[in-house]
Amino acid sequence: MASGIEEILIVVSRSKNLIVDYFDRSLELEAFLKKKQKTHLLEKNKIPNIHIQDTRQPYARGLGDAILLGKNFVGNEPFAVLLPDEVIFEKKTAGLGQLIKVYERHKKSVLGLYEVENQLLSNYGVVEWQKLEKDIGKVFSIVEKPSNNPPSNLAVIGRYVFNPLIFSYLEKIKPGVGDEIQLTDAINEMLKSENSYGVTIHGNRFDISRFEEYMAANQFIQPFNE
Ligand code: G1P
Numbered sequence: 001m002a003s004g005i006e007e008i009l010i011v012v013s014r015s016k017n018l019i020v021d022y023f024d025r026s027l028e029l030e031a032f033l034k035k036k037q038k039t040h041l042l043e044k045n046k047i048p049n050i051h052i053q054d055t056r057q058p059y060a061r062g063l064g065d066a067i068l069l070g071k072n073f074v075g076n077e078p079f080a081v082l083l084p085d086e087v088i089f090e091k092k093t094a095g096l097g098q099l100i101k102v103y104e105r106h107k108k109s110v111l112g113l114y115e116v117e118n119q120l121l122s123n124y125g126v127v128e129w130q131k132l133e134k135d136i137g138k139v140f141s142i143v144e145k146p147s148n149n150p151p152s153n154l155a156v157i158g159r160y161v162f163n164p165l166i167f168s169y170l171e172k173i174k175p176g177v178g179d180e181i182q183l184t185d186a187i188n189e190m191l192k193s194e195n196s197y198g199v200t201i202h203g204n205r206f207d208i209s210r211f212e213e214y215m216a217a218n219q220f221i222q223p224f225n226e
Contacts, residue, residue, distance in 0.1 A: 001050060003080070003094045003095075003097035004097065005050075006050045007050070007051045008050065009055060009070050009073045009074075011054070011055055011056075011069050013060065014058070019054075023047060023052050024047070025047065029042075053073065055073075061180055061181055062176075062178065062181045062183075063180070063181075064170045064183045064185070064186055065170075065181040067081060067166075067167075068167065068171065074164060078162065078164065080099070080100070080162075081158075081160040081162065082096060082158065082159060083159075085158065085208050085209045086205065087205070087208055087217055088157075088205045088206075090201075090203025095112060095201050095203055098112070098135075098201055098202065099111075099112050099159055099161045102136055102161075102199045103161040108194065108197055109160070109161060109162045109190070109196040109197070110161040110196065110197045110199055111156050111159075111160055112157050112159030113127060113154040113156060113157065113198045113199065113200050115200065116153060117153075118150075120155075122145050123207075124155035124156060124157070125142040125144045125184045126142065126146050126151055126155055126156070127139050127140075127142050127155075128140045128142075128143070129198050135202075136200075137197065138196070138198075141188055144177065144182065144185075157205060160183075165194065169186040170186045
């Protein structure tokens, strides 16, 4: 929302209904607060005034498959992908907003990058790129979870802006590592014929799939309507 996104599709697995419920009314809570004459607290629980839709991913066929489930929702427009196990706190321009600015200039897909310690690079897609100007560069390829010789120290951190063209690559590629449709494979195919940019993101970034980063991220969390 902080980046100006007004239409959101949340792709969830069967066991993640709480995420969908979070953006819905809670009749139990409304009744309880009414009984206790504390309805003013409902203000804090308001549903954001944007279009939020959800869909289930029935089979765990990977990130690429999850994105393909959004094809009809997206239509023929550029769109952003946000992986929620990466959180970025930045007051000036939100993480995704920094990518959108680059998209608006170049009209090409943009990957969000962040410098990561050497020993952690094997957890991420790592880019081979050429820096063009401050924070922005041209991406040549992504090596997914490099076990040695990473091409740079810049990890792809779950923020992307794509042209709808990416769907045709996602539809063409065969299942890769883990028998899953890998977004990285589709991006690498696309990079053979399409320029794409990388932007090093400013902000406090946490990979909340790592316990210590999850704990550290909590100090920044605010309810979405504050
Ligand atoms: C996915 C992507 C990887 C990216 C990472 C960011 O990996 O495949 O390229 O760097 O998200 O968090 P996963 O975390 O699903 O293993």
